Structure formats: C-alpha cells, structure tokens
Amino acid sequence: MSESKTQKLMEVSTKPASGFRDFLGLEAKKRSELISTIERTYESFGFEKIETPSLENIEVLLGSGGQDNEKLIFKILKRGEKLLEILEKGENQETDLADLGLRFDLTVPLCRLVAEYRDKIALPWKTFHIAPVWRAERAQRGRYREFLQCDVDIVGAGGIGAELEVIQAVVKAFANLGVNEIELHLNHRGIIEALADKFGFGEKKQAFAILLDKRDKLSAEKFESALNDLSGAKAPTELLEILGGKSKASDFEKLAPEAYKQIFEIEEALSRLSLGLKDVKFNPSLVRGMGYYTGMVFEVMHASEGLALGGGGRYDKLIGRFSKRDIPAVGFSLGFERLLLLLEKTKEASSGLRRIFIPVFDEKLRVAVLKLAAELRDHGIECDVYPDADKLKSQLKFASQKNYRWVLMAGEDEIQSREFKIKDFSTGEEESVAQGHLPNHFKRLFSLV
C-alpha cells in the first residue's frame, strides 16, 4: 500500500534546503542545554515566557521599522480559491500573492501581542521570548535563513531601571553560559540625531543612521566617500574623528543633554553594580540597525574574540503602532548562533554520559529487561535498552559508539538470581550488585564522573 504511494524519488536531495540546518547528536544536545540555561536565568529575574506564532499577517511585518529585514521576509503563497482568483487575473504582483509571512524578529510580534492583550498584562511587564526567526538572506557561510533569537524585554517602564535590569539579566545569562569576557557598547539615538543636525544631515537623518550602521562593514575610505556622497561635500574632519572613537559621552553634554544624562547615569550605575563586565564603552556610531529604536542602544561584544553577541535598546514608539497609545519598552536580543560558535571555540563538548546501557541477551528476556530499566528510571537512573534482536557483539559495539561507560549485564541467570554484573568499559572491570542496590550503586558511580 505504502510503496505504491510513496514514490522513490532518488533525485530529491537529502540535504536541508540552502541556508537551513539539521542538528543531531551532541550539537542538538548542546543547543538544548544553552536554551535551558538562558530560560532559567531570565525566569530567576521574574521575566515571563511568551510564545507567538511563526507566521504573522503580512501587514503586521511590513512597515514595522524592521528596515532591511522587511525585504528579507519569507512570504507565504495564498491558498485555494484566493490564489486561483489571482492567478486567473494573470497580472499578478508579488504583494497580491502572499497573505502571511514568517517573522524576521521577535520584537515586532511582541509589540503586536502587547497591544492585543493590553488588558491582561500588568505593566511594567518583564518578558522573554526564545524562538526561531527567518530571513531570506543570500546563503553564505555563517549566515543562516532560520536562526534562534533569545529576547528579553521590559515593557511599560520609561526609566533607566529598565535598561539596567535588562543589561543585568543578559550579563548574568552570559555568565551562566560560561561567557565572562564581555564588553558593553553604549549609545543613544539622541546622539545620532544631534550629530545629524550638527553636521548638516538634518534632512537625511535616516540615511545618515543607516550609513553609520554599515560603518563596521566598510573600509575607512569607502565609509568616508559614502559620507561625502551623502553630505554632498567633504564630510567634516570633526565628524570623522567623533565616529572614529575620539570622543567621550561628556562631549555631548551640551549637544544632546538628555541622551548624555542617560548614558552617564547608566555608566555610573553599571560601575557600582559590578557585573564583571570587562569594559563599558561609549560608541557614538553604534546604531543597532532596526529603525524602531528611540533611546539607548547597546551591544554586547566578546572582548577577546571581537564578536558581537547581541544587542538591543529602547523602542518607545513601536507598540504605539499597534495600539491607541505609546508604551515605552526596552529589549535585548541575544545572538544564539554566535554564542554557539563562541562556545564551540572555548569549550569542549561535554561528554561523560550518565546513563546505563542494557543489552538484551535473548529476545525472550526483553520484557524482563524493559521492566528492570523502568524500575531504574523510577529511581532517576537513565537507561538505554538495545531495541532490536541482534548479536551481543553488535549491541556492545553500539554501546561503545554511543560512549556508554557502564553496561548492565542482564542475562537469564542474573534476572533469576536478581544479582547483576556491571561492566565498566573504561577499565574492563566487572562487579556484582544485588538488584535492590542498583540505584544507589549507579548514583555513586555517576557522582564520581
């Protein structure tokens, strides 16, 4: 029946689609452990978990201030009669063909959610959201089309207490993940506005900000020439010096007093908080892409690797796009894939599997073995029973491929006598243990690993 239906399609590639990834073995396990650590950290601060759909109505995603990312939305083809109708017309536009899109970040869905459940949510609201996002990037090494974001946000708090606590939570999450060499880079959108005004980009603020955001990706020459193009003249040396890092936040005390005050207060509070940050740096050219930021923006860098591990900022106007009134908000998005890259470099994958392997000597013993394994699991001991009828040799080969150290020998005699041999693969030694003592025996073995 199934053969007639499932065609043999040998020409179908078994690779994941271009820009997408499969995870198995230790890699999948590691991803899972990191997610748990981040979740536990954010929960320990009282942040509440949310989930939103992968797909949003396309109008929610478009015009959300996601800038370039809006061009990268994976759009869902309309279905059924709606699609037929459009196809029959013939003169179809891209915009007519799709009604849904995969989210490109977690901030836009969060803002929609806050607007929708405004009555249910007590403000200020601390929340976190760990989920994949999708961007139709050109596939290239290290750039993926589906990747995990870990966002933490405080909604409804306008003071710098919100920035401080988001930063505290993020730095703690990194510490719990074993990442300690952290630098925090700070800026304020008010600084960028002031620079744009002072140096004559007032009419072209948006383009000025976008250019600053790309500064890291351009050579000094290319950046300067793009800046000249934008200003329509030679860009002032003073501006180039400021952007080149030759300025302190205090230089902006008069130019952007409110922005300066916030940066000053946050820097001062961070130094008292002793979070263990390697450095806190003011960086007047830090923009953080998204058009929706309105105040502080920040980025976390790994000090020695020079790798950006995530960033965020204040977006006081984005919720208002969906709602009758603006609600202030601050968030940070941790770059999960970058983090994994870093941890692969700095840490070896954990081995030392704390689980027992039980071969099945004879099929007629399988039920007894499955029962024994269930009893051990009830005592918190993880057991892997070999699931097929195979020679003992193949079963033990399987155990060694899976890096199991301890094998519980459960032959007919052992099951009868309720006295089992435990073999240690790493030493070749065997010892006999009575059934009733197995759980404690294994707990002791595991505690020594």
Next chain:
Amino acid sequence: MSESKTQKLMEVSTKPASGFRDFLGLEAKKRSELISTIERTYESFGFEKIETPSLENIEVLLGSGGQDNEKLIFKILKRGEKLLEILEKGENQETDLADLGLRFDLTVPLCRLVAEYRDKIALPWKTFHIAPVWRAERAQRGRYREFLQCDVDIVGAGGIGAELEVIQAVVKAFANLGVNEIELHLNHRGIIEALADKFGFGEKKQAFAILLDKRDKLSAEKFESALNDLSGAKAPTELLEILGGKSKASDFEKLAPEAYKQIFEIEEALSRLSLGLKDVKFNPSLVRGMGYYTGMVFEVMHASEGLALGGGGRYDKLIGRFSKRDIPAVGFSLGFERLLLLLEKTKEASSGLRRIFIPVFDEKLRVAVLKLAAELRDHGIECDVYPDADKLKSQLKFASQKNYRWVLMAGEDEIQSREFKIKDFSTGEEESVAQGHLPNHFKRLFSLV
C-alpha cells in the same frame, strides 16, 4: 527618526493570524513545563534529540505519503529574480511560484535526515523531535494551523522490541505528565490489506484504507453507503461486523498470519510489562492516516475522555524514498495540543510562585537593590525587582497582580543595617532577617508552599 519610519497603522489587526495563537502567562509556562517533562522522559530512555529546519525544499514534502496533509502545505513564495522571471511570463502555475514549504509533520524530515547522515548515525538509533508543524487547515475551533508535535522514533530496528520500547516510553511520558487513564489501540496494516483482498477491494486498497481512516468522523449509515459506493455493490455484512468491533486479532490468524503474530506478541509482552495501561484493544479499522505506515499502527486514547492523544506505527519504506536502501523504523507522535486540553480539564494550573518580589523605595537605592537580588539569585533564590520609578503603592499592586506572596522590604535603613523585613502577603505578617540568613530563610519558606 523612528516616528517617520514606523507608520501608525491602526488598521492592522493585533490578533494573531487566523488559526494561529499567542501564549503568555501561565499558559506559556505550562507548555514549557510539559515539553521539559517529555524531553526528560525520552532522554531517560536514551533517545537523542534532533532539530530539523521548519522549511524544506518543496520536493521533499510532496509525494512523501503524507496524503491529505500534502494538500495543506504552506508554500513559500520564490524571491528576487526567480520570482520576477515567473511573474513576467504571466502564465504562472502554483507549482512554479514556490520553492520551499513548511513541514506538515516531523516524520518526513526525520527520514530525510537519516538518509543524509547515514554514516554518522549508529543504528539502531533512538531519537526524539519536539517542534511545531504547520497545516493550512480551514480555521475552526480547536484546529490550529501551527501546532507542536512530539515525536519519538527508533530507526534501524525491525523487531517488535522497537514497538515495545516506543510504547513504553510514550506511556511513561504520559504518566510523568500526570495522565494515567490510557488505552492503547492496535492494528497492523497487514490486517487492512487482508480485509481489502478478502472483500474485493484489492484494486482499491488505497481508497479502502482512506475510507476506514475516516470511519470515526462518519455516521454508521454514511460509512456503509460510502463503502457500498466503493465496492460497487452492497458491502458484506461480515466486513461491517468486523469493522464494527466484532472481531478479535485471533480471527486473523489464517488471513494475515504475520500481522496476527506481531499483534499477539506485542499484546502478550504488554500484559507482562505492566505499564499500567487501562486497556489494550485490537481495532481492525485503525489506519492512522499517513500512507507511509507499513506494519503495526497504534493509537493512545484517554479512557474516560475518549480523546486520541497521539499515535504512530512502523514505516519501513519511507527512509528508502530518500536513500539507496530501506531502513525499518517505528515512531509515535504525541498530540501536544490535545494533551494540554486534557490537562486543563483535569488539573488546575499550578500557582504558589516560589519567587521573591523586591520593590524599589527610591531610585537612588536601585543599584543596591539590584546587587542584593543578584546575590540572592547566586544562592538559587529567584527575585523580581520592580523595574521602574513608581510609587510604592503601584509596586505592591503589581506584586499582588503577579501573585507574589513574599515581599522583601529593602529601604535605606534596611540596606544600611543589612537587616531586612520580609512581608508575607497571605497573612500580613512581617519578620526581620539578617542579610546573611536570607537565602536559607527563603529556602525554608519555599519548602513549606
């Protein structure tokens, strides 16, 4: 800057797209807890976690034996020049417009993955996969377009040991979730083939199986009349009786000897395993939708609610679709959304939040409070600090909305004297505790909840 960019789009609906859902508060927390429980259970059996991409090349999903589900694929519109080219041609077909699709189940991606990483995977391989799937169903109550599946599979084992262990793991997962009134329904595709042959549906096996699969959704009359239509004559009374439950597996000993043998052996082993199942029932009309099953099929029902909580079976030919050779496999997919529905009915959401609330009496104390909270978290105590500058009254209202029971009063005097007042909201009582004793004090309080 952001205001000019993020348009106010009051006409954009803030509801999730039709058939999709948001989760927040206790509901999100509960989903997360259930997933952890399922993961821990499967890991305790030695099943390894995998992740596959949400999107697959459309060829992978089509013709995979997913039957009706293939019609429900959300397809991704092609992008950039590829799309323009097709749109310019004008005479576009649905199939030309899409290159990717959202997965409709987790079994098809698993089979692709096994074929791709065949060299890395030691067989037999025990694996699990917990992730959302998408189906463009007509939106209706209780039917969602994005929902979570929890699959557990054994790949590369041809004997009934694989079926037994998958069933054991699934029943244990339900038990760990607090669901104990479980019935297991069994059938074998060989029984359905034999029925089709015996009663003259040999040429229409596929249609016969599809009709049986729909039997539960049709009235007895409608089912009989559809069966008559398919056979081109009045359907034999004997067949109707068999399908109506008037038969035992042993009736098939001669008609489908191999299928009978497997059912018999599995029933016998299950009775010895004492999994605590309420009942194990042979059901000759159980098909389990997907066209890719080749042997045993099973379904788990909640005994008193009559709710199907998931199902699975053996699919020995599906991996071969992607690979040079067939690899046998057995899997079970747990219906996460049904499970939630059931647990909402039978259990109250857990309250008793084991977390401390700390208000901020004055902004100048914020850094001291954040440091105090960090110290408590380092001792494993979860703390929620109020993140904004607000009146104490608003802060305490917030704490009560979030159901916090204990409030740590950290005013200037307390911070100076390192002696804090703890207020119990449920009794109104206060007590003083020295800073060094706070962690143990809270641990004792939490242990009493």
